[in-house]
Structure formats: structure tokens, C-alpha cells
Amino acid sequence: MPRAIISPSVLASDFGQLSAECKRMMKGGAEWLHMDVMDGHFVPNITMGAPVLSCVYKGVPDIFMDCHMMVAQPEKWVNDIADAGGSLYCFHIEATSDAVSLINAIHARNMKAGVAISPDTLSTAITDEIGAAADMLLVMTVYPGRGGQKFLERCVPKVAELRARFPEKDIEVDGGVGPKTIDVCADAGSNVIVAGTAIFNAPKPEDVIASLKATVNTAQAKVLEVDIQGAELLIAQYVLSN
Numbered sequence: 281m282p283r284a285i286i287s288p289s290v291l292a293s294d295f296g297q298l299s300a301e302c303k304r305m306m307k308g309g310a311e312w313l314h315m316d317v318m319d320g321h322f323v324p325n326i327t328m329g330a331p332v333l334s335c336v337y338k339g340v341p342d343i344f345m346d347c348h349m350m351v352a353q354p355e356k357w358v359n360d361i362a363d364a365g366g367s368l369y370c371f372h373i374e375a376t377s378d379a380v381s382l383i384n385a386i387h388a389r390n391m392k393a394g395v396a397i398s399p400d401t402l403s404t405a406i407t408d409e410i411g412a413a414a415d416m417l418l419v420m421t422v423y424p425g426r427g428g429q430k431f432l433e434r435c436v437p438k439v440a441e442l443r444a445r446f447p448e449k450d451i452e453v454d455g456g457v458g459p460k461t462i463d464v465c466a467d468a469g470s471n472v473i474v475a476g477t478a479i480f481n482a483p484k485p486e487d488v489i490a491s492l493k494a495t496v497n498t499a500q501a502k503v504l505e506v507d508i509q510g511a512e513l514l515i516a517q518y519v520l521s522n
Contacts, residue, residue, distance in 0.1 A: 281443075281500050282448060282450050282471050283471065284471050285311050285312055285450070285471060286309070286473050287346045287452070287473065288313060288475060288476065288485070289480075290314060290316070291314075292476030292480040293305075298332070299339030303339075305485060306343065309486055312344045312367075313346060314454070315328065315333060315346065315347045315348065316328070317350060318351070318424075321352035322425070323424050324426075329360075330360040333347070333361065333365060333366060334363070337365030338365075346367065346394075346474075347366045348396065348454065349361070349370060349371045354372070358382075362389035362390070362391055368393070368394055368415070369389075369394065370394025370452075372396045373395050373406060374397075380410060383413045392415040394417065395410060395411070395414045395417055396417075396420060396454075397418070398420050399420055399423055399435050403419070403438035403441045403442050406442065417449055417450070419435055419451065420435065421433075421456055422455030429455065431455065431461045432456070433461075436464050439451055439453060439465065439468035439469050439470050453472070454474035455474075457474060458492075459478060459491060459492070462492050462495045463495060466498070466499035469503075470496070473493075475492060
């Protein structure tokens with residue numbers, strides 16, 4: 281299973297000090313920064329776009345920008361986000377009719393490709409072909425583009441279904457995730473955790489980041505232990521039968 285990664289959601293930061301906020305998170309142990317790009321069409325809100333990302337990249341050149349594209353025409357913005365320094369371009373499967381071609385276009389610009397599903401979209405919408413082509417799969421645990429929502433635990437089984445099909449793929453959860461909800465996400469198989477206010481508003485963000493990562497590592501260790509026990513049982517059965 282892939283390693284634990286914490287991606288603080290910049291939407292919860294102080295936009296007046298965006299570069300400084302990103303540096304603060306990276307100093308606290310964050311490997312990725314989750315950048316929510318909203319266009320006012322796919323979702324009702326408008327946030328940041330390529331010009332803002334470009335400014336952040338200039339101020340923090342070693343940043344890994346995990347760009348969550350909540351946009352109606354994700355094909356349209358691949359080049360702009362790549363030019364702005366985007367590291368991962370995650371589009372919503374609901375917004376495109378040709379996910380594989382879009383993934384190829386993202387890879388052509390040397391970015392990782394992510395595929396997101398909203399709460400009402402089945403995990404099977406990510407076909408084996410699409411999932412194999414993508415670098416990351418994102419399960420939304422709130423509705424995209426709306427603030428102040430509670431974590432939707434009914435979305436968690438989709439993480440488990442995707443993990444069963446893609447054991448080595450990065451699987452991200454986004455929406456209402458924090459110390460109180462991380463356990464079910466980690467146990468289901470998510471290894472990339474997006475959290476906003478739980479990290480940015482904490483007195484010590486580094487402690488929250490470390491705690492979230494530790495929870496994922498613990499969940500993965502349990503899975504590994506079960507796998508080892510299963511393998512040992514199979515070996516024992518083989519030895520006895522021979």
C-alpha cells in the first residue's frame with residue numbers, strides 16, 4: 281500500500297499570506313498542499329485559478345501543488361495549471377466524457393493525474409481502465425464547492441471498493457476529514473488525507489499532521505499484519521498437505 285501523505289487544504293488558510301501559509305504547512309510536515317480550483321460553473325463558488333497558483337509557485341518553488349479542479353471543462357485548463365507549477369491535476373469524472381484522454385493530456389504536461397468522484401457518484405464510475413491510467417483517486421466526503429458541511433460517512437465504502445481494485449494506487453479523501461473522522465478513512469484504505477480547518481486552525485498544525493499520518497500508518501500496519509497471517513496460514517496448510 282502506498283505511503284501516508286497529508287495534503288492540507290489551502291482553502292482554510294489566510295489568503296492574504298498564501299505563500300507564507302504554504303511554507304508554514306510544509307515546515308509542519310505536509311508533503312502536498314491541496315489547492316481547490318472552483319470555476320463557478322461545476323460548483324457555485326469561485327476560488328483561485330492559475331495566476332494565483334503561479335504566484336504561490338514562485339514564492340515556494342519546492343511546493344507540491346495537489347490541484348483539485350472543480351471545473352466544468354477540465355480539458356481546458358491543463359496547460360494553464362501546468363504552466364503555473366501544478367504537480368497533480370485532479371479532475372471530476374462527472375465533468376468529462378473522455379477521462380482516459382484527459383489523463384494522457386495531463387501526463388503529457390508532466391503532471392500526475394487524479395480522478396475525483398462526488399458523493400452521489402458510484403466508485404464503479406472509475407472503471408479499471410481509468411483507475412489504472414490515473415495516479416490518484418479522490419473520494420469526496422462532502423459535496424464539492426459547498427462550505428460548512430459535515431463528513432459523509434456513507435462515502436467511505438467507496439474508498440474500500442477502490443482500494444480492493446487498486447491496492448498500490450494513491451487514494452485521497454477530501455471533506456470534513458480531521459482527527460475525529462480520520463480512523464474510518466484510514467481503515468477503508470485511504471492514504472492521502474486532505475484536511476483544512478483541522479490543520480490550519482490548530483495551535484500546533486505539525487501535531488495534527490503527525491497525528492493524521494500516524495493514524496494512516498497504523499491502519500496500514502494492521503492490513504499488513506492480516507496479510508502476513510494469511511500467508512503464514514496458507515504455507516502451514518501447504519506443508520501439512522504435503
